[in-house]
Amino acid sequence: MKTKIKSFFQHILNWIKRNKIKSSIAFLLLIGYYFCLPKTLFEEPYSTVIESKEGELLGAKIARDGQWRFPASDSVPDKFKKCIVYFEDQYFYNHPGFNPVAMFNAVRQNQKAGKVVRGGSTLTQQVIRLSRKGKGRTYFEKVIEILLSTRLELRHSKEKILELYAGHAPFGGNVVGLEMASWRYFGVQSHQLSWSQTATLAVLPNAPSLIYPGKNQEKLRIKRDALLLKLQKEGIIDQQTYELSIAEPLPQKPFDLPQIAPHLLQRISKKQEGQKVKTTVEIALQNRVNQIANYYYNQYKQNEVHNLAILVIDVSNRNIMSYVGNAPTDANHQKDVDIIGAPRSTGSILKPLLYASMLDEGALLPNTLIADVPTQISGYTPENFNLTFDGAVPAHRALSRSLNIPAVLMLQDFGVNKFYEELQKFKLKDISKPPNHYGLSLILGGAESNLWDLCRTYAGMSSTVDYFNKNQGKYRKNEFTELNYQSDFEPDFGKESYQKTIVGAGAIWLTYNAMEEVNRPEGDEAWRFYDSSQKIAWKTGTSFGNRDAWAIGTNSRYVVGVWVGNASGEGRPTLTGVSSAAPILFDVFNVLPRKKGFATPLNDLEEVEVCSLSGHLAQENCPKIKQMVSLKGKTTTVCPYHKTIHVDKTQQFRVNSSCENIENIITKSWFVLPPVMEWYYKSQHIEYQTLPPFREDCIATQTVSMDFIYPKMNSKIYLTKNFNSEIQPVILKVAHSQRETELYWYVDNLFKGTTKTFHEMAIEPSSGIHYITVVDAFGNEIRRKIEIISE
Numbered sequence: 175m176k177t178k179i180k181s182f183f184q185h186i187l188n189w190i191k192r193n194k195i196k197s198s199i200a201f202l203l204l205i206g207y208y209f210c211l212p213k214t215l216f217e218e219p220y221s222t223v224i225e226s227k228e229g230e231l232l233g234a235k236i237a238r239d240g241q242w243r244f245p246a247s248d249s250v251p252d253k254f255k256k257c258i259v260y261f262e263d264q265y266f267y268n269h270p271g272f273n274p275v276a277m278f279n280a281v282r283q284n285q286k287a288g289k290v291v292r293g294g295s296t297l298t299q300q301v302i303r304l305s306r307k308g309k310g311r312t313y314f315e316k317v318i319e320i321l322l323s324t325r326l327e328l329r330h331s332k333e334k335i336l337e338l339y340a341g342h343a344p345f346g347g348n349v350v351g352l353e354m355a356s357w358r359y360f361g362v363q364s365h366q367l368s369w370s371q372t373a374t375l376a377v378l379p380n381a382p383s384l385i386y387p388g389k390n391q392e393k394l395r396i397k398r399d400a401l402l403l404k405l406q407k408e409g410i411i412d413q414q415t416y417e418l419s420i421a422e423p424l425p426q427k428p429f430d431l432p433q434i435a436p437h438l439l440q441r442i443s444k445k446q447e448g449q450k451v452k453t454t455v456e457i458a459l460q461n462r463v464n465q466i467a468n469y470y471y472n473q474y475k476q477n478e479v480h481n482l483a484i485l486v487i488d489v490s491n492r493n494i495m496s497y498v499g500n501a502p503t504d505a506n507h508q509k510d511v512d513i514i515g516a517p518r519s520t521g522s523i524l525k526p527l528l529y530a531s532m533l534d535e536g537a538l539l540p541n542t543l544i545a546d547v548p549t550q551i552s553g554y555t556p557e558n559f560n561l562t563f564d565g566a567v568p569a570h571r572a573l574s575r576s577l578n579i580p581a582v583l584m585l586q587d588f589g590v591n592k593f594y595e596e597l598q599k600f601k602l603k604d605i606s607k608p609p610n611h612y613g614l615s616l617i618l619g620g621a622e623s624n625l626w627d628l629c630r631t632y633a634g635m636s637s638t639v640d641y642f643n644k645n646q647g648k649y650r651k652n653e654f655t656e657l658n659y660q661s662d663f664e665p666d667f668g669k670e671s672y673q674k675t676i677v678g679a680g681a682i683w684l685t686y687n688a689m690e691e692v693n694r695p696e697g698d699e700a701w702r703f704y705d706s707s708q709k710i711a712w713k714t715g716t717s718f719g720n721r722d723a724w725a726i727g728t729n730s731r732y733v734v735g736v737w738v739g740n741a742s743g744e745g746r747p748t749l750t751g752v753s754s755a756a757p758i759l760f761d762v763f764n765v766l767p768r769k770k771g772f773a774t775p776l777n778d779l780e781e782v783e784v785c786s787l788s789g790h791l792a793q794e795n796c797p798k799i800k801q802m803v804s805l806k807g808k809t810t811t812v813c814p815y816h817k818t819i820h821v822d823k824t825q826q827f828r829v830n831s832s833c834e835n836i837e838n839i840i841t842k843s844w845f846v847l848p849p850v851m852e853w854y855y856k857s858q859h860i861e862y863q864t865l866p867p868f869r870e871d872c873i874a875t876q877t878v879s880m881d882f883i884y885p886k887m888n889s890k891i892y893l894t895k896n897f898n899s900e901i902q903p904v905i906l907k908v909a910h911s912q913r914e915t916e917l918y919w920y921v922d923n924l925f926k927g928t929t930k931t932f933h934e935m936a937i938e939p940s941s942g943i944h945y946i947t948v949v950d951a952f953g954n955e956i957r958r959k960i961e962i963i964s965e
Contacts, residue, residue, distance in 0.1 A: 211326060215326075216304075216342055218241070219237040219239050219241075220244065221235055221236055221237045221245070222442060222443040223449075224455075225451070226457035227452070227455060227457070230363075230457045231431070232434045232438070232455060233434060235440075241349075242348055242349050242350060243342075244351050244450065245448065246341030247352075247353055250337055251365045254340060254364065257369075257375075257405070258339070259297070261401045262376075263298075267332055269298075271299070272299060272319075272323050273296050298335055300339060301335055301339050301342070303319060305342070340364075343379040345378045345379060346382040347382075352364050352375060359371075359425040369405070369411055370398070371422070373401045373402050374394065374398050376401060377394070380397070391424055395424060399420050402420055435455055435460055435497050437497065437499020438497040441497075441659075454659055454661050455497060456495050459495055459766070463498055467501055467758075468502050474754065477746055478740075480507035480741070481500055482737060482739075482755075484735070485497060485626065486762060487657060487733040488731065489731055490637070491665060492633055493658050493659070493661075494659045497659070499512035515624050517623060518721075518722045519619040519622055520621055520715060521619040521715025521751065522617075522619070524597070525713065526689060527600065527631070528581065528588065529569065531588065532569075535806060539790065539791070540687070540688065540801065541569065541784060541788075542569045542788070542810065543569075543790075544580035545580065545583055546563050546565060546566060546567045546572070548850075548907075549583065550885070550889060551586065551886075556578045557578060557579070563854040565847065565852065565854030565857070569789065573685070573688045574692045576692075584617075585616065590612065593617075594616065597621075599676045600654060601630075602627050602628070602631065604622045604624055604627070619715070628724075630656065632726055632728050633728070635682045636772075638653050638682055639686070640730050647775075649670070650669070650670060650671075651669050651675065652668035654675060678778050678804055678805070678806075680803075681778075683779070686728070686771075692713065708763060708768055710728070710729055714751025714755060723750055723755040724736070724737055725758070726759075727763060729772070730772050731766075731769040734766075737755065738758070779803065780802070783800060784801045785797065785816065790813040793812040795843035816845055818843055819842055820834075820840070821840050821866060822838065823840065834869075846865050848881065849880050849911055850881045852911055853883065853909030853910075864911050865911060867912065879910060880917070881956060882908055884905070885904075888960070892963050901938070901964065905934055906919070906935045908934075914930060915950050915952070916951050917950050917951075918948065919935045919946075920949075921939060940962065941963060942962060943960075945957060945959055946959075946960060
């Protein structure tokens with residue numbers, strides 16, 4: 175057809191030459207004709223549409239002009255092509271954009287009727303009329319349409335013209351285009367329509383204001399059946415198909431569009447408004463995760479917890495497999511808020527990042543004992559969630575149990591500024607204030623982050639280990655790349671290198687080992703005893719005031735992140751990461767394909783001898799075990815807790831040459847913790863043996879064997895009042911390695927009393943500076959300076 179039109183214009187040019195017409199007017203007319211058709215026919219806003227990885231509709235957002243207008247499809251179903259051509263323009267494939275015969279017949283009928291009863295427009299002309307937004311139906315306008323139609327035929331193929339028509343034809347109400355009409359009236363995609371359904375839609379644009387599903391049923395049926403009969407007579411459909419098609423019911427009421435991932439649609443529409451985006455979301459998984467979210471929402475709302483969010487990531491390519499931005503709650507509880515991108519207090523969810531960073535730097539080994547005692551640092555007093563103390567706990571157990579005091583002491587040792595810089599490398603954008611704004615509370619929820627960034631960070635760490643193992647100890651420069659929701663996007667992980675990106679594979683693997691030991695929620699406690707159980711490294715977090723409950727888990731293929739709480743920020747007493755977020759996490763993992771745990775990154779680990787009791791690198795006197803540590807792990811200090819002592823043959827008393835013959839002295843290595851650590855540690859470890867006392871006949875200088883539990887050095891203590899406005903006393907506490915020893919207490923050199931076994935003393939000092947002195951029966955003395963402030 176294009177060849178015929180071009181030939182036509184070539185004849186005109188030849189005629190001009192033959193008749194020696196030199197007029198520039200003729201040339202200008204040809205130029206004007208060439209440029210008469212706008213480069214872009216349709217400037218209307220489109221609906222934002224998202225599809226699943228499999229091409230299923232996940233959701234759509236209405237266009238800015240209030241019309242449901244899907245972006246034009248790149249293909250039109252064959253059924254619709256045949257239906258619309260036979261109904262509207264049977265000679266569509268043969269004319270140059272207009273049909274002279276049809277137009278002549280239309281003019282004759284209109285003159286006979288005395289009004290416009292027939293337009294005679296081709297599909298090409300209808301596309302032009304749609305693009306010109308309903309210009310008046312005059313003969314002058316018809317001439318313009320003819321000119322533009324022939325120009326459109328020169329520009330586009332017949333198939334493209336059908337695509338333009340199918341994408342912009344009106345189908346009643348605010349429904350525009352075939353794809354939207356298919357969903358609105360039949361609840362399926364256009365290629366899934368039956369012959370009867372396709373014929374129904376083909377006749378709708380002819381009079382969309384008069385023929386609307388649910389109204390004018392008989393008119394609609396007559397037009398549909400007439401088209402189906404025509405298709406049957408032309409041999410497009412057989413007799414049986416025709417009979418079955420006319421028996422199908424007409425649509426009665428509009429269908430609601432799927433809203434399977436409404437918050438992902440919301441996120442995409444901010445950046446890609448008016449586009450159709452094929453996402454990486456797997457529709458079966460998304461539906462299942464939606465069911466899980468709905469189940470737990472109905473449970474948690476009984477406790478006035480109304481919001482939750484779930485994100486599932488494919489570690490291998492950072493594709494989002496499932497996106498649940500909020501619970502199916504109501505408008506009163508911010509149902510439209512996308513929690514996945516909202517900054518929330520992190521609770522304990524950053525602890526694995528600190529642990530991995532310290533392992534990677536060699537500042538820590540997995541079994542290194544960390545103090546877990548009452549602690550006060552510059553007025554900051556962290557507490558464990560269960561308000562107990564272990565005295566000392568291996569670092570990996572401190573992580574798996576999410577103990578707060580060891581985490582704070584680890585951060586103090588590592589340095590707030592240094593850890594803050596590590597977090598900046600992970601691109602946790604909501605941690606944006608200076609490090610001194612957060613202080614040591616940074617590790618316990620003093621900072622905010624969001625589920626998107628946290629899942630991306632854990633996916634980057636998981637991928638680091640997996641890629642390192644599969645590629646002979648290599649890393650990728652952009653391992654912590656952004657998450658992706660577009661199916662046609664290929665992430666750029668950067669060049670390979672033997673240099674780690676942020677944290678080495680060995681340190682991450684050791685961190686995940688600790689996270690695998692976290693106690694699982696009720697019903698999954700015995701997972702170790704089942705071969706079918708998944709190995710999952712996971713961590714929970716609970717913010718101050720029980721406002722946010724977190725759980726993030728990972729294996730070698732997937733990362734699942736869960737947040738539970740109230741979008742309003744209201745806390746609830748029973749809201750915790752373990753009880754609220756963790757059950758959702760494991761239910762989601764249970765619907766994912768099972769994957770093995772992480773392989774050991776041997777190229778970034780080495781085996782060293784460590785002290786079996788302290789977890790430090792073993793010294794000469796330590797009981798030793800072999801342990802895998804990251805390559806820099808050997809730079810940590812050797813065990814400081816094993817001391818060489820001399821005891822008598824009974825091994826009950828320490829002795830020296832002043833009271834025992836040298837040949838009778840037994841030399842032993844003894845595990846000795848500092849007094850306050852020892853005080854709490856021995857209550858948790860019955861095997862711990864305190865340092866034996868010197869025998870009475872020995873001349874010995876007793877070592878310091880006691881320390882203050884409370885108060886700490888240079889403390890400022892604010893006196894509190896009870897409900898009767900009575901000032902409450904200050905309770906002083908001391909730990910002694912020999913708890914039965916009698917202690918003597920002094921305040922400003924005034925004797926206050928003695929204690930035995932339980933070394934606590936209540937005092938009621940006045941405001942100001944005071945000095946606390948405690949002396950034991952052996953003459954050992956400790957002192958503290960405190961400041962009392964009363965309001």
